[in-house]
Amino acid sequence: MRRIPVNHPANPVSVRGRETTTDKGSSSMALIEAEDLTKSFRQADKDPGLAGSLRHLVRRRYQEKLAVDHISLRVGAGEAVAYVGPNGAGKSTTVKLLSGILVPTSGQVRIDGLVPHENRMAVAQRIGVLFGQRTQLWWDLTVADSLSTLRDVYGVDPAVHRRRLARFDEVLGLGEILPVVGRKLSLGQRVRADLAAALLHAPPVVYLDEPTIGLDVGVKDRVRAFLRSLADEGTTVMLTSHDLQDIEDVCHRLVIIDGGRIIFDGSMAALKDEFAKERLLRLETVEPLDPQALRPLLPLTEVRQGEHPREVLIRFDRFKVTAAQVVAATGTLAEITDFRVDEPQIEDVIRRVYTGELLLGSGAARG
Amino acid sequence: MTWNPRPYLALARATARSAVVFRLQFALSLFSVLFQLVAMLAVWHALLSHKPLTGFTWPKMEVYLLVTFTAGAVVSNFSDFRISYKIRNGQVALDLVKPLDYQRARLAETVGGLGGELLSVLLVWAVGLAFGVRLDLPALRYLALFAVSLVLLVLLKFTLTYLTGLLCFWTKNYLGIYWARLAIVSLLSGALVPLSLLPHWLGETAQWLPFAGMTSTPGLLLIGNATGGQAYRLVAVQLVWAVLLWSAARLAWRGAMRQVTIQGG
């Protein structure tokens, strides 16, 4: 299913000193390039009520709403990028700018060297898009007919199409929903069908905007596994999602956007390492242990009672204290029967970025 | 039965506001009626330059056509499509929950839009008069009848629009109903051709239909072609039809409620 990315001769191959690495090694060709990309929307500034409307008739006032504020991004072939941010941060707007749906107010965007809104047809062959909240399937057609029509539009050879459908069936269970009419699809079925629709022409770049929204766990797992395999095969994947588990499972690079600006752009692992210095150690003791007694022994940690008197939780910075030290200290007070170390979740880290707890500074490779 | 006028007034105000907010759309919906006026003026000018037709001279025709414009401008497309839009989009559920009489609420909204519509009507009349349209006002009692006739015109047009809007509960396709209604009304209301100039059998029947009250009756009253007993008869017919259609709409509403398929969504 892998398609060789198109080499555009005019596109200079360069790598700016960037910390981004992928498991396939540093990619030297930027498939997606955004430079100082900005998009602002004009909204009418009106007072409420009839009087306000009449006043607006006479004197118009407009407000500029900056949705995307000078973002710069380079994504190489085969990268799997997560694009994350709170609601209204500008994620969907960015995806639309990168796919040519919106025209930038200023700045540049190039997909495989082409400007999307000037080369729509050419760029369309190179990208696949999935908007989780909308379907591109025809309401009155079966999934099979919808996909067949799209096959025609994209100019995919019928034999190749059949093979791809078989692959989708293997991985997503597409076969069972092929005969279902568009309007009768359940949400999970619809997303799977839309995924097939986005990929049936094997584009080298794929944008997925909230692909797992509203799906149940089983389908989510299947979709994530599929996206992982896509990324492994060299397709460039750009994923925006509120479900941080999606991101952790599929992507290696994380870009965080807030208020229209990129506040972090780097590898997921680096982020975890850099900021998720915490570990949480759960210890179970034979006899109940009073946290008060433990605290003076472990000054750099936070000690709490667990779910029951014989469990104690210790949160610590692993660069300052080691798990071994914590266990040893606790062992002097009580006999330990069980312990568990909880790794940092990217969810927690990102949540703390959103809430402002974690301010990203010079440590992160800036976007 | 006492009812609180306040929520209805609020609805009227809200519609007036939306006419200002969506002023472009509002204006455009009136343009179509304006174009029709221009066309008819041109055609009838040519027609009447040959020879006068029974009861219609060119000056009288000008005034008659201005009344046609007035009839077309009130309860314009803007209100029309709004009434049916809610039904088509299944938003009617929200309105049903409000403790308001659905029919009267739609009437309130229509009245709200009336402000802007009447303003444009007055504007067009002013322009017409400035360009030399001669308005010979009839006797005072016929002028009064004319005023009554205008009010009944609004009521008739509203109920007809509302009735056809209700059909959206049974069919998804409002445009078809809209065009059919437009075609029938334009012919039988005397908007295209004064009823007295239609083939005898058609003109005679049309006089007794509700559509006559939607252009012909007020038009004839203003230009003085309807006098004496005939004038009172025409207005009476208008009144009867206004009441009948209003009641018919209530029945249709009950039928629609039984048929409630909330479409769209």
Added chain:
Amino acid sequence: MSPLRITRIYLRMLGTHLRGSLEYEWDFWLMVFAAVLTQLVSVVFLRVVFTLIPDLDGWTFWPIVIMFGLISFGEGIGSLFFEGMWRLAYRINQGELDYMLVRPYPLALQVTSAEIGLNGLGNITSGGAMIVLGLCRAPIHWSPGLVLVAPLLFVSAMTIKVSISVTTNAASFWIQGPNPLFAMAVHQGGELTRYPLTLFPIALRSVFCLVVPFAFVGFFPAEFVTGGHALWIGLATPAVAAYCVLVARFAFRRGVLRYESTGS
């Protein structure tokens, strides 16, 4: 993409809506009935007019029927093959153009093929009937040249009609709201051109010739074919058609650049 491929895919996309349209049988017949009724009313009007006077500014009954027929036929073609354009305002308003913008097929064609107006069949039949009857009954001096040129003029007239629809609906990219009121208003204005252009004051005539060339949809082609005086202008119809297509293309492209979608 080759024109053949574009057309084939176009017809295919149109066809996808056929099933959906046919499902609502009552609606289909209602639309056809409404279209035919509208035609009937205009014919009644014409008949009445011509019982009152012998001719309308030099035009007799049958030539005017041809003109009415041309305009209706154009409407029918527009409804059947290009109906989707009238929903453009709604799609822009709801942000439904997104997926269309990332497919390798001209956006305007995706929009127009997104609906199929089967009621157009009503207009096509009644319009066609009016044209045929008019051509038979009207005093036309048929010549081989005329037989060749007439279809060209008629096709150009249809093209102009559709182009005007595209251009005016493109205004929805600038004017907010789910209804294409600008396009509807212009369309209504076009209804005036059912009547001989010479009836109208010079200002209006210039508008319909130069600004929104509705005059070339019915009047000038009908003039030319029925041997009217403005002979040479009728021949300009194909050129006007080409011009209109270019304008439509330009307007639509500029409009797309303004598309803002919905959501953030």
